[in-house]
Amino acid sequence: MTKKDQSEKRVCSVSHRGCVSMVPIFNHLDTLQMEEIMETVQAHSFKRGELIYRAGDTSDVLTIVNKGSLRIYRLSESGKEQLVRVLKPGEFTGELALFNETVHENYAEAMEATSVCQITRASLQKLLIKYPSISLKILQALSSRLDESEQQAAQFSTESTEQRLASYLADLLVEDDQSAIVTLPLTKKDLASYIGTTPETVSRKLKELEEMQLIRRISSSKIEILDEEKLLFL
Amino acid sequence: MTKKDQSEKRVCSVSHRGCVSMVPIFNHLDTLQMEEIMETVQAHSFKRGELIYRAGDTSDVLTIVNKGSLRIYRLSESGKEQLVRVLKPGEFTGELALFNETVHENYAEAMEATSVCQITRASLQKLLIKYPSISLKILQALSSRLDESEQQAAQFSTESTEQRLASYLADLLVEDDQSAIVTLPLTKKDLASYIGTTPETVSRKLKELEEMQLIRRISSSKIEILDEEKLLFL
């Protein structure tokens, strides 16, 4: 084994660690148990813009983000995109892989250079039998995700675009942080997709919120929240 | 024990049975195991229009529909309703009860005389430890529910009201049934809430679909699908 091979193996092992020790569904296990899981995952790397999976692809692995981020989105018949969620390190997708082999309804795309780990359905099922507590963690994650999805659908149906944008901005404020400056984690284009509108409308609504003195735009990605309460009760 | 007491106990026992033996998260267990679960559930009955829970109520029990049906909905700040889903016998709600005590974000209302069974978080946690396979069944149900919720959100965001109505009607067709006549399971008012529009708009769009000869209205709740393919590709 050349020095390069040895180096890659070590790097590979290190990269697996991020898929287990920092992942809520696994990191409650003890060290030996986590190492056992590290043995079963396969690492993959993607460049920005590459697809991890597309709608119609077979769904038979659980994918966990190790480094970078993934945008999960759906497309309508006419090609319109709805950004469902963004996955950060430690988060997973492909949970349908737990059950029958099915196909993805969503697309998963790397937003930046991203490395992931994948576990096949067979391996995952063995893990769940051996460590039932993992199921509870996955359940917890799915429950939260379901609640967020239902909230998103309800907001689309019952609130104006301005209200949805205002809610989004207010949610970016960190609970314990005194600072009222938020950093947009998404481009305006992705933000538009996430709250169910167009980039032009996001631009117009941000301008209006500024004119109403509820926010102040600092840069293209930083915004100061001037009146959080009014934002929440538009 | 009077005859009446004996009769009520037997009726009560029978009513519990529907909360276990016909429920996908439990009915894979064997008879003794299911009887054990029957011992832990509490039965409750509601009249049409009564609330099982409202937003803000503590969420610490899993609720399973035994007989009747529940409409689960959200309200916006301005009082607009979004019908999230309708629960039929065998289906459950309140899965957040599995974890930390939290509060409901949704409302659950009986659509007709409805009886439910409820299991507390403590009892449920014991059952999941004893029978880990229940977790997998709940996982399966939540995964499906999440996929449907994401689809609903995406439809609100990317499709017209006409397209959403058409999709809804097409989905009512039963796979193996040759009959193209569907029965609306919801009132027009509830249908409007479910697909994210108003009753007036549902009325107008149904009329338009009829004028396009894609459907034919038979009665207030029966519709004949004349051209399913075109419905799906509006």
Added chain:
DNA sequence: TGATTTACTTGATAGATATCAAGTTATTCG
């Protein structure tokens, strides 16, 4: 670092649908 590409902003316009009103139909209640 400059060229190229993409994101973003602003303007103008069209269309979808919410809202409100009023009349009709269906369901519920006593």
Added chain:
DNA sequence: CGAATAACTTGATATCTATCAAGTAAATCA
């Protein structure tokens, strides 16, 4: 079974936002 209530349909109008275009700003690439 008739009265009362709620659901539904139709008409009219207002508003929100998507779409398209064009110019500006920011990011990417060689």
